[in-house]
Structures are given as structure tokens and as C-alpha cells.
Amino acid sequence: xxxxxxxxxxxxxxxxxxxxxxxxxxxxxxxxxxxxxxxxxxxxxxxxxxxxxxxxxxxxxxxxxxxxxxxxxxxxxxxxxxxxxxxxxxxxxxxxxxxxxxxxxxxxxxxxxxxxxxxxxxxxxxxxxxxxxxxxxxxxxxxxxxxxxxxxxxxxxxxxxxxxxxxxxxxxxxxxxxxxxxxxxxxxxxxxxxxxxxxxxxxxxxxxxxxxxxxxxxxxxxxxxxxxxxxxxxxxxxxxxxxxxxxxxxxxxxxxxxxxxxxxxxxxxxxxxxxxxxxxxxxxxxxxxxxxxxxxxxxxxxxxx
Amino acid sequence: xxxxxxxxxxxxxxxxxxxxxxxxxxxxxxxxxxxxxxxxxxxxxxxxxxxxxxxxxxxxxxxxxxxxxxxxxxxxxxxxxxxxxxxxxxxxxxxxxxxxxxxxxxxxxxxxxxxxxxxxxxxxxxxxxxxxxxxxxxxxxxxxxxxxxxxxxxxxxxxxxxxxxxxxxxxxxxxxxxxxxxxxxxxxxxxxxxxxxxxxxxxxxxxxxxxxxxxxxxxxxxxxxxxxxxxxxxxxxxxxxxxxxxxxxxxxxxxxxxxxxxxxxxxxxxxxxxxxxxxxxxxxxxxxxxxxxxxxxxxxxxxxxxxxxxxxxxxxxxxxxxxxxxxxxxxxxxxxxxxxxxxxxxxxxxxxxxxxxxxxxxxxxxxxxxxxxxxxxxxxxxxxxxxxxxxxxxxxxxxxxxxxxxxxxxxxxxxxxxxxxxxxxxxxxxxxxxxxxxxxxxxxxxxxx
Numbered sequence: 001x002x003x004x005x006x007x008x009x010x011x012x013x014x015x016x017x018x019x020x021x022x023x024x025x026x027x028x029x030x031x032x033x034x035x036x037x038x039x040x041x042x043x044x045x046x047x048x049x050x051x052x053x054x055x056x057x058x059x060x061x062x063x064x065x066x067x068x069x070x071x072x073x074x075x076x077x078x079x080x081x082x083x084x085x086x087x088x089x090x091x092x093x094x095x096x097x098x099x100x101x102x103x104x105x106x107x108x109x110x111x112x113x114x115x116x117x118x119x120x121x122x123x124x125x126x127x128x129x130x131x132x133x134x135x136x137x138x139x140x141x142x143x144x145x146x147x148x149x150x151x152x153x154x155x156x157x158x159x160x161x162x163x164x165x166x167x168x169x170x171x172x173x174x175x176x177x178x179x180x181x182x183x184x185x186x187x188x189x190x191x192x193x194x195x196x197x198x199x200x201x202x203x204x205x206x207x208x209x210x211x212x213x214x215x216x217x218x219x220x221x222x223x224x225x226x227x228x229x230x231x232x233x234x235x236x237x238x239x240x241x242x243x244x245x246x247x248x249x250x251x252x253x254x255x256x257x258x259x260x261x262x263x264x265x266x267x268x269x270x271x272x273x274x275x276x277x278x279x280x281x282x283x284x285x286x287x288x289x290x291x292x293x294x295x296x297x298x299x300x301x302x303x304x305x
Numbered sequence: 306x307x308x309x310x311x312x313x314x315x316x317x318x319x320x321x322x323x324x325x326x327x328x329x330x331x332x333x334x335x336x337x338x339x340x341x342x343x344x345x346x347x348x349x350x351x352x353x354x355x356x357x358x359x360x361x362x363x364x365x366x367x368x369x370x371x372x373x374x375x376x377x378x379x380x381x382x383x384x385x386x387x388x389x390x391x392x393x394x395x396x397x398x399x400x401x402x403x404x405x406x407x408x409x410x411x412x413x414x415x416x417x418x419x420x421x422x423x424x425x426x427x428x429x430x431x432x433x434x435x436x437x438x439x440x441x442x443x444x445x446x447x448x449x450x451x452x453x454x455x456x457x458x459x460x461x462x463x464x465x466x467x468x469x470x471x472x473x474x475x476x477x478x479x480x481x482x483x484x485x486x487x488x489x490x491x492x493x494x495x496x497x498x499x500x501x502x503x504x505x506x507x508x509x510x511x512x513x514x515x516x517x518x519x520x521x522x523x524x525x526x527x528x529x530x531x532x533x534x535x536x537x538x539x540x541x542x543x544x545x546x547x548x549x550x551x552x553x554x555x556x557x558x559x560x561x562x563x564x565x566x567x568x569x570x571x572x573x574x575x576x577x578x579x580x581x582x583x584x585x586x587x588x589x590x591x592x593x594x595x596x597x598x599x600x601x602x603x604x605x606x607x608x609x610x611x612x613x614x615x616x617x618x619x620x621x622x623x624x625x626x627x628x629x630x631x632x633x634x635x636x637x638x639x640x641x642x643x644x645x646x647x648x649x650x651x652x653x654x655x656x657x658x659x660x661x662x663x664x665x666x667x668x669x670x671x672x673x674x675x676x677x678x679x680x681x682x683x684x685x686x687x688x689x690x691x692x693x694x695x696x697x698x699x700x701x702x703x704x705x706x707x708x709x710x711x712x713x714x715x716x717x718x719x720x721x722x723x724x725x726x727x728x729x730x731x732x733x734x735x736x737x738x739x740x741x742x743x744x745x746x747x748x749x750x751x752x753x754x
Contacts, residue, residue, distance in 0.1 A: 257441070258439070258440040258441035259441075262440060262441065263440065266440065266446075266449070269524075270449065270453065273453055273457070273517060273521065274453075276513060276514070276517055277456060277457070277460060279510070279513070280460055280464070280510045280513070280514060281460075283506050283507075283509070283510045284464075284495060284510070286506060287467075287495060287496070287497060287503050287506055287507060288495040288496045289496075290496070290498075290500065290502060290503055291494075291495060291496020291497055291498050291503065292496050294496070294498045294500070
């Protein structure tokens with residue numbers, strides 16, 4: 001029998017080509033249509049480490065939804081003072097186009113005369129991509145989160161200060177802060193306000209369940225401040241109010257004695273059914289009597305169906 | 306032809322089977338009696354030596370006796386339900402199958418509860434159930450429901466028999482029928498002469514009883530399901546068990562009726578009355594019920610699997626390991642194959658519908674087995690330091706012998722009833738004959754006017 005495959009050579013060839021050449025349909029990307037975005041930010045984290053993060057993504061000029069993260073680009077993070085550049089470390093961008101570097105709590109930075117830390121992120125040019133540089137200036141702000149009960153009132157006290165060259169704590173003012181309760185999936189905003197004379201106090205009157213240990217994770221966040229950047233401070237406290245299930249889940253069956261309603265309902269049901277049985281038997285007796293009468297009386301008196 | 310001549314003619318048609326017993330029938334009856342005798346010996350052993358001769362032990366306290374009980378009682382309830390429906394709605398094709406359904410109802414209700422008695426370790430304490438009943442126990446509800454249902458079914462069956470007993474009484478004198486049978490006809494006919502008042506009265510009470518029988522069947526089905534679902538056992542504690550039992554019971558009942566119709570048609574030569582149309586309608590009803598039953602089965606197991614409770618997981622593990630093939634036959638082959646056969650119009654023939662019914666019956670027996678035994682093998686309290694035969698159940702020859710004895714007793718009683726009364730009700734044939742005649746006369750009159 002001749003195979004039908006020979007009748008469709010063209011289609012079979014295309015299918016075979018597609019099967020054999022997995023890269024055959026990949027498109028060549030024209031980078032001239034893309035604008036590169038090189039965003040650098042820093043966050044001082046709850047454990048006082050500092051996160052340096054670069055996002056390196058190309059956006060299509062014609063379609064802003066079309067974006068290509070740059071993968072594997074080496075980013076250098078530098079601490080700059082005047083012309084002096086101190087390499088803090090380097091990191092390669094991930095598949096999402098993000099490069100991160102976490103600097104320890106005891107990291108020494110060089111600062112300018114006003115106390116600013118100048119940070120720079122740099123990507124050195126390659127054949128395909130040109131050089132990208134971004135810098136940030138932030139002051140090192142310290143947040144001290146104190147969670148205590150004052151006169152039985154759960155009180156959140158946040159102290160914000162900087163440390164000068166002599167080691168003195170200098171309180172800061174006019175700084176917006178958000179107090180969050182960290183939940184499983186997101187952060188719940190429980191208070192917002194402004195730090196004045198280095199302090200912000202918030203009384204927590206609402207009750208929250210917390211985690212299984214009864215702990216609440218409370219965080220103070222300063223976001224995108226021109227002078228201090230992003231700072232997060234977080235602490236856990238045993239303030240959770242758990243409602244425990246008091247009733248034990250015992251598996252006993254129902255009751256020792258039947259309730260009255262059960263006797264009543266069952267009696268009515270059974271009575272209804274058995275009354276019908278009696279009614280049927282009574283009717284059968286009537287049928288029998290009529291039959292007996294036919295035997296004794298002349299048959300003509302009855303209409304036979 | 307007047308009604309009396311028609312009655313005579315019908316009696317003439319059915320009398321030979323009542324008068325004589327063929328050699329083949331005698332051998333068949335002897336065979337059934339032999340099986341019952343083996344069953345009686347097995348019963349004696351069980352009474353003398355106790356439950357040790359069965360596969361039932363401390364954990365699995367219900368074995369295939371309980372499975373037989375559920376199957377037979379469900380068949381009975383579904384017979385009552387279908388019979389009630391046939392009578393209540395004056396179904397035109399009830400003539401051929403009504404009596405078969407009624408006999409099935411009563412016989413399975415007589416034999417079924419015997420199996421539950423066989424599960425009891427101390428039958429000598431049976432009367433305690435009536436002396437010290439706990440009215441809050443579903444077992445007590447079930448006893449009440451079954452007893453009430455037996456009474457109702459007997460009365461209903463008797464009511465449908467009365468006109469036939471009258472015909473048999475009036476015409477049996479001319480035939481070679483044993484004297485005691487003639488006397489029986491006379492007694493059971495209770496002087497019924499088919500007068501208008503007698504007929505109206507009988508119709509009225511039969512109609513009322515048919516309604517009661519339908520309601521009682523639903524109540525009894527539900528209570529039977531509650532015996533399981535009101536416990537906390539895995540696989541039983543389910544809110545849909547009552548409707549699931551009703552649908553499953555109807556499914557098994559219809560399948561059983563179809564198989565019985567096939568056998569009665571073949572061995573009693575009733576092709577004239579039990580026609581292809583009956584199998585076709587039966588097949589469609591079975592198809593609908595199979596789909597409903599499949600839906601309930603899927604819902605039941607799916608929700609159990611999805612909730613992922615540890616005890617349910619253990620049960621499902623057992624079903625998919627030790628009971629894999631039983632599970633596949635009960636819940637796939639036993640449901641999908643009948644659907645596959647009955648879905649196509651060309652397969653709705655007498656033979657194919659009967660084959661589908663046999664598969665459905667085997668499937669539902671296995672389904673009942675899977676409801677009872679694996680659950681009892683998966684208790685909440687861990688089983689430790691015990692013999693393997695105390696944990697897992699397998700039926701002993703005693704249980705198998707008593708199961709077959711039940712089937713043999715059913716067949717024997719069915720055969721004996723068939724020797725006393727025709728299996729196709731003569732009064733229904735007369736009813737349908739004269740109703741058709743009346744309708745024709747009415748139509749002709751209207752046309753001529």
C-alpha cells in the first residue's frame with residue numbers, strides 16, 4: 001500500500017522542520033526600538049543591613065507593555081566621594097533584570113561634609129548595550145522601634161536619629177512614617193504620621209490575632225524620602241489576642257435519651273400509616289360482606305361490572 | 306366478547322401452568338431445595354459454633370450478609386416504589402410487569418432482613434430489640450420501617466391479587482387443580498364478585514395503598530442510609546447518603562426487574578405479554594438511573610478525596626490498593642458499561658438490555674461491598690497486636706452458602722407463587738382490554754355524531 005505521506009510533501013516538510021528545529025521560529029530582537037531603563041534604589045532594612053538594587057529593563061518605544069529584562073549584566077556598586085570610587089561589590093542581573101547587593105550592618109561608608117553617602121551603580125558598556133550609570137545620595141538614618149505597654153495601653157514608639165562624626169545621636173523631624181502590621185500576604189497599615197523631634201508615638205487600641213504563637217510583627221516604614229531614602233524597621237511582640245476554642249471536639253453520638261418531639265413525630269407517622277392499614281382491612285371486610293350477600297341473595301339485585 | 310367469556314379464556318390460557326408441573330421444573334425445584342439445605346446446614350453451624358465460622362471478627366462485624374441485606378432491601382423498596390408508580394399513574398404497560406414487580410418486592414423484603422439477623426452474634430437476644438428499644442437509634446427506626454413496609458407490601462400485593470383469585474375461584478372447578486389450592490383461592494378471593502361497588506372499593510384502597518407504599522419506600526430507603534451516614538465512620542458519614550441510596554436502590558431494582566422479566570418471559574413463555582417495548586422502556590429508565598447513580602458516586606468519592614481528612618485518605622488508599630479491581634468494576638464497569646450499552650438506540654434490544662442489567666447488578670453488589678467492608682477495616686482506633694484475619698475480612702464458605710441459599714429461596718418462592726397464580730395479572734389484562742374497547746366505542750360515537 002502506498003503511503004499517503006507522499007501526497008502531502010509540502011506540509012510534511014514544514015511539520016518535520018518545525019519538529020527538528022526548535023529555534024527555527026525564534027525572532028531576532030531589534031534593540032533599536034527599545035529604551036533601556038536603569039533604576040537604582042537603596043533600602044535600609046529591619047536588621048540594619050542596606051540593600052542596593054538595580055533594575056535593568058528595556059522597554060519597547062512603540063509598546064510600553066513589551067519589556068525585556070536584561071539578564072546576566074554585571075552591575076558594580078560604588079561608594080563615591082568626589083573623584084574617589086570605592087567598589088562595594090558587584091552583582092549580575094537576574095532573569096527579571098534585577099541585581100542586588102546587601103551590605104552588612106557594620107559596613108563603613110565614606111560620606112561628604114553634610115553626612116550624605118553617595119552611592120553609584122554602573123553597568124559597563126558591551127557590544128549590544130551602552131554604559132548605564134545611576135547614583136543616589138542618602139543620609140544614614142537610624143530607626144529604633146519600641147513596643148511596650150504603657151498603663152495597659154499597647155504603645156508603639158518610634159525614635160529616628162542620625163549619628164554625627166562624634167557619635168552623637170541627632171533627632172530628626174518632619175519625617176513621614178507609616179506603621180504596618182505584617183500579615184501573611186501583605187502589610188496592613190495601622191497608622192500614619194510625622195516624626196517630630198525624633199519621636200513618633202502611636203497607641204494601638206485595636207486587637208489583632210497575630211500568628212499561631214500570638215505574636216504581632218509591627219514595622220515602621222519611611223518611603224522614598226529625599227534625604228534618607230527607604231528605611232524599614234520591624235519588631236515582633238506578644239500582643240496577639242487569640243480566641244481559643246473552649247469546647248472540646250468530642251465524638252460522642254447525639255444523646256442518651258430520645259427527645260419528646262421524636263416520640264411525637266414517630267407516633268404521628270406510624271399512626272397515620274397504620275390507620276390506613278386498618279382502613280384498608282375494613283374495606284376488605286365490606287367487600288367480603290357484599291360477596292357473602294351475593295351468595296345468599298339473588299344475583300340479579302347486583303349490577304355486575 | 307363479554308367479560309365473562311374473556312375471563313374464561315384467560316383462565317384457560319394460564320391454567321396449564323397451574324395444573325401441571327413439568328419434570329424440568331421438578332428438577333429445578335429440587336436443585337433449589339438442595340442449595341437451601343446446604344444453607345440450612347451452614348446456618349446450623351453458625352448457630353452451634355458462633356460467628357467464628359464466618360469471616361466477621363471484632364472490627365469487621367458486618368460482612369457479605371450486610372451487603373446482601375442492603376441489596377435485597379433496596380431491590381424491595383425500589384420494587385414497591387415502581388409498583389406504586391405503575392398503579393398510581395395508571396401506566397398503560399403495567400399489565401405485563403406489575404405482578405413480577407410486586408412479587409419481587411415482597412420476596413426480597415422477606416429474605417433481605419434475615420441477613421441482618423445472621424450478622425447478630427447473639428440471636429437469642431433478638432427480642433431485646435423490642436423490649437428495650439432505643440428510639441433515638443437509627444437501627445430501631447430501620448426495624449420499625451422494615452416491619453411497616455413488610456405489612457404495607459403484603460397488603461398491597463394481596464389487594465392486587467384479589468380479582469385474580471376471584472377469577473381462579475370461579476373457573477378452577479372445571480380443572481385438575483388440587484383441592485387445597487381451590488380452597489385457597491376461595492378463601493383469598495374473600496367473596497369478590499367484581500360488582501361495581503366491590504370494584505370501586507378495591508380500586509380506592511389499592512390506590513391509597515400504592516401511595517403509602519411509595520412514601521414508605523422513600524422513608525425506608527432513607528432510614529437504611531441513615532444507619533450508615535449517622536455514624537462518624539469514614540465512607541459512611543455523608544449528607545448525600547440517603548438520596549444516594551434511593552438512586553442506587555432504584556438502579557439495582559430496575560436492573561433486577563429487567564433480569565427477572567427476561568427469565569420469566571423465557572421460561573413461562575410470556576412473549577405475548579412481556580414484549581420488546583417493556584425492555585426498551587426499562588433500558589431507558591436504567592440509563593437515566595445509571596447516569597444519576599454515577600453522578601452521586603463521583604460526588605461522594607470526589608468530596609471525600611478532596612477534603613483529604615486522614616481517615617478518609619486511609620480509606621481511599623485501601624480502595625485503590627487492596628480493592629482496586631473491585632473498585633474499578635463497581636464504580637467504572639458497573640456504571641459506565643450499562644450507560645455505554647443503553648445510550649445507543651440499536652443496543653436497546655431484549656438481550657443487550659438484560660446484559661446491561663446483569664452488569665449493573667454485579668456492579669452495585671460490589672459497590673455495597675465497598676461501602677460496608679473497607680470502612681470497617683479502617684477504624685479510628687488503631688489496630689495493634691492482633692491477628693491479620695481480625696483486621697481484614699474475607700467471606701467464609703458459611704456466608705457464601707447462606708448467600709446462595711437466599712438466592713435459591715427467592716427463586717423457589719417465586720416459582721411456587723407462579724404455580725398458584727398467573728405471573729401476568731388477569732384483571733389488568735381485562736382492564737386494559739375493556740378500557741381500550743370503551744375508548745374505541747367513545748371515539749366511534751363522537752365521529753358518528
